[in-house]
Amino acid sequence: MRTVVIAVGLLVVGVLAYGVMAGGIGSMMHQDWDDANEEYEAAKNAADLALEEFKFAESRWENNGSQEEGALYEEYLESKAASDEATQVADDAHHHQVDAHLSYLTWSTAGKTIMVMFIVYAAFYGVAGFFNSIKPDEEEHHGDDHEEHHGSASPIMMAGGILFFMMGFPGFVTTCKAWLGLDYDADLSGFALSGFGTILLIMGIGNWWNEDLKGHPEQVATSHPFEGQDIRKAGMWIFLISEMMVFASFFSSYLRMRTGWCTQWAVDAGKCSVVDTTTASDLLRNDIMTLLPGAINTFALIISSYTIVLALKAAKDVNWEPSKNALLAKLFPSRKKAVRNYLLITIALGSLFIVLKLVEWSHLIAEGFTIDSQAGSIFYVATGAHGLHVFIGLLVMLFMVFKADTVGYDENNGRGIEYFGLYWHFVDLAWVAIFPAFYLY
Amino acid sequence: MSEEIYTGPIAGLFQKMADMIGKDVYYVNFLILMFFTLFEVAAVFFDTIPGTDIVITRGAVWAVLIIVGIIKGYGIAAFFMHLKGDPFIYTRTALFPVLFVVLMIWGIGLSNPDGIDGLPSWCTPNWDYSYVTE
Numbered sequence: 001m002r003t004v005v006i007a008v009g010l011l012v013v014g015v016l017a018y019g020v021m022a023g024g025i026g027s028m029m030h031q032d033w034d035d036a037n038e039e040y041e042a043a044k045n046a047a048d049l050a051l052e053e054f055k056f057a058e059s060r061w062e063n064n065g066s067q068e069e070g071a072l073y074e075e076y077l078e079s080k081a082a083s084d085e086a087t088q089v090a091d092d093a094h095h096h097q098v099d100a101h102l103s104y105l106t107w108s109t110a111g112k113t114i115m116v117m118f119i120v121y122a123a124f125y126g127v128a129g130f131f132n133s134i135k136p137d138e139e140e141h142h143g144d145d146h147e148e149h150h151g152s153a154s155p156i157m158m159a160g161g162i163l164f165f166m167m168g169f170p171g172f173v174t175t176c177k178a179w180l181g182l183d184y185d186a187d188l189s190g191f192a193l194s195g196f197g198t199i200l201l202i203m204g205i206g207n208w209w210n211e212d213l214k215g216h217p218e219q220v221a222t223s224h225p226f227e228g229q230d231i232r233k234a235g236m237w238i239f240l241i242s243e244m245m246v247f248a249s250f251f252s253s254y255l256r257m258r259t260g261w262c263t264q265w266a267v268d269a270g271k272c273s274v275v276d277t278t279t280a281s282d283l284l285r286n287d288i289m290t291l292l293p294g295a296i297n298t299f300a301l302i303i304s305s306y307t308i309v310l311a312l313k314a315a316k317d318v319n320w321e322p323s324k325n326a327l328l329a330k331l332f333p334s335r336k337k338a339v340r341n342y343l344l345i346t347i348a349l350g351s352l353f354i355v356l357k358l359v360e361w362s363h364l365i366a367e368g369f370t371i372d373s374q375a376g377s378i379f380y381v382a383t384g385a386h387g388l389h390v391f392i393g394l395l396v397m398l399f400m401v402f403k404a405d406t407v408g409y410d411e412n413n414g415r416g417i418e419y420f421g422l423y424w425h426f427v428d429l430a431w432v433a434i435f436p437a438f439y440l441y
Numbered sequence: 442m443s444e445e446i447y448t449g450p451i452a453g454l455f456q457k458m459a460d461m462i463g464k465d466v467y468y469v470n471f472l473i474l475m476f477f478t479l480f481e482v483a484a485v486f487f488d489t490i491p492g493t494d495i496v497i498t499r500g501a502v503w504a505v506l507i508i509v510g511i512i513k514g515y516g517i518a519a520f521f522m523h524l525k526g527d528p529f530i531y532t533r534t535a536l537f538p539v540l541f542v543v544l545m546i547w548g549i550g551l552s553n554p555d556g557i558d559g560l561p562s563w564c565t566p567n568w569d570y571s572y573v574t575e
Contacts, residue, residue, distance in 0.1 A: 225530050237534045244538040252545035259553050269499045285485050298478050305521050306471040313467070418523075425521045432513045436506040440485040 003129020003402065007122040014118025022111025029104035036093070036100035043086070043093035050086035054079040102363055109362040113355045117391075124205075124395050125402070131206020132213065154208035161201025168193030209399055213406070215413055236419045240426050243389075247430045250382040254437060257374055265441065280379045283369055284439050290363070293356040294439045298431065300356075301390075304349035305428045308421045311342035311404075315414035339417070340404035343397055346424070350394045357387050379438055386434055389427050396420055445526045451515065452525050470520040474513055481509040 057079040061072045165172075171190010178186040219231040226234040261277035284290045314320055320335040322328075332338035361380070371380045400420060403409065409417060447456040447466055459469045484505040489496050519525040524532045553559075 225533075229528065229530070233531075234534075237531055241534060241538050244535075245541060248538065248542045248545060252542070252549055255546070256549045256552065259549065265499065288486065291482065291486065295478075295482050298482075299475065302471065302474045302478065305474075305517065306467065309467045309521055422522055425517050428521075429514060429517045432510055432517065436481060436510055440481065440506060441503075 001133070002406070003125045003132070006402070007126035007129070010118045010122040010125065014115040014122070017118070018111045018115035020111070021114065022108045026104060026108040026111055029100065029107050033097070033100040033104045036097040040090070040093040040097040043090040047083070047086040047090040050079070050083040054083035101366060105362040105366055106359050109359045110355050113358045114351075117351060117354060117394075120395070121398055124398055127202050128206045128209045128399065129402075131203065132210045152208065152211055154204045154211060157204030157207060158201055161197045161199070161204055164197030164200060165194050166197070168195070168197060212399075212416065213403055215407070218415065230415065232415070232419050233422075236422050240422065243426060243430075246385070247382075247433070250378070250385065251433060251437065254378045254382060257378060258441075261375070277373075277375050278369065279375045279438075280364060280369060281439050281441055283364060283367055284360075291439065293360040294435060297353045297356050298435050300349045300353050301428045301431050304346045304353075305425050307342045307346045307349070308417065308424050311339050311346070311409075312414060312417045312421055314338040314342060315409035315417055316411045318411055335410075336404065336408045339409045340401055343401045343404055343417075347394055347397050347401065350390050350397070353390055354387060354394075357383065382434060383438060386427070386430055389430070393420075393424050393427055396423075447520075447525060449525075452519060455516075455520065466520055470516045474516055477509045477513055481506055484509075 054076075057072070057076045061076040064070075064072050067073060168190040171187030172194035174184045175186040175188060175191040177184040221227055221229050221231050221234055258279070261279070262272035262275055263277050263279055264275055264282050265279075266272050267275055284294060314332070314335055317335070320338065322333055332341055369379075370376050397420070400409075400417065403416070407413075445466075447453060452466075455466050455469050455473075459466045462469070483491075484497060484502050487497060518535065522535075524535060
């Protein structure tokens, strides 16, 4: 029941954010953009007209011998000044039009992103909480030692779910397109396979939620090289190895392509003479306003890495005491609430990261930097894969907030935060490489 | 998470700074990460060093990005990911994929048009390029 209430709350927040940001402010910004479009059209027409008049005056003056005196010369100078002024007005109107468009995109994309994220958060809470509520509190025991860990089917269920989902994904996409009235044939078998995978994945998540919430003794590795170490920690590091390889492949692909492109950077460095490729960093790094989302995201991830360390510290600190600072004491009144609130701050920062990333993407796409080009493809795939990792981390953190709020984390079960923290720090570490390579270089 | 005392040339420096300001190493690490992020953004954003006429060259920016990346990577991996206090097997595990990353970078170098005859002299000790240029 608690999860359902939280899910409804999240839905309300998401819809409100959409209403205020995309519906309210976004609509006003759209109106400004429309006005700016009209102003630009009018200014452009006036500039075209002034240019025509100038050309006419110029030809008359030239036909008269280009003498620098007399009425025709005066008319030539006046029409030239008028044309220059009209062109300047049109340029200003164009800049205003672009600014208005980007402002509209900022609010609209932010509102839509927050709504979609909160719908997913609500669905995650609702579905996983439902699975949790229908499981019996006490598992049946079969004469085994109660303290012994029995292993879990959840990872296999989730992996199988992802496998089937991906196998059926092309069919899922074409079926959706066919249902949307586009010129595609529905592939119902692929759609069904993908749907089955989704259900299996959700059941796996629900099962894992239930198992982890109840708690269990930590399994310890008994053989070399991790002998004596927690299996979950060793497993997390093995998982991170594979993640490093994924990001290294994106990174090396980018570097390989980048060294072959003649970018503005390469021209400035004297490597080539004619720019043949515009990278995202060419569009982002030269203006503080375009670089700002990426820079804020970098700080957001670093701060979130620190807040998760603070959550772990609070969970493991048996002598935890509220801060002497009144504000901090209010924010973190007890050890249990401190862990929960540090995790909530981490979620807020991670959510900010996703919102700013999509706002930045919307600006880049509006400027014509799309996934159709080689530079766009590697940029969107690499930063998108990173964003997906952040988003998956946020979903896991939703569960951790629920656990922190109900069961609570302490020195005995705080390892969950530590192992998740490894993943979250890795996501931060990947950004340490992606940010300079894709935004600054 | 016990309050560990870090030793060694770099981690010990972090520990000394933490002791100086009366906070833990995580806090110092957090401040260092924030500072160096500002530093790398500034290195790219400014054409000259603020207040001077000294031009920040592309080579200098490259150097800043790589050095700052290494410092930030060390801070996150050593302290936030706790590799500095954990058994060495975790560091070995984390470093394992670096082998493949090095191989990939090697591949990038070899497949680059400049990868054979465009290398700087310090990187080509008396190599014979006759088979390339013939």
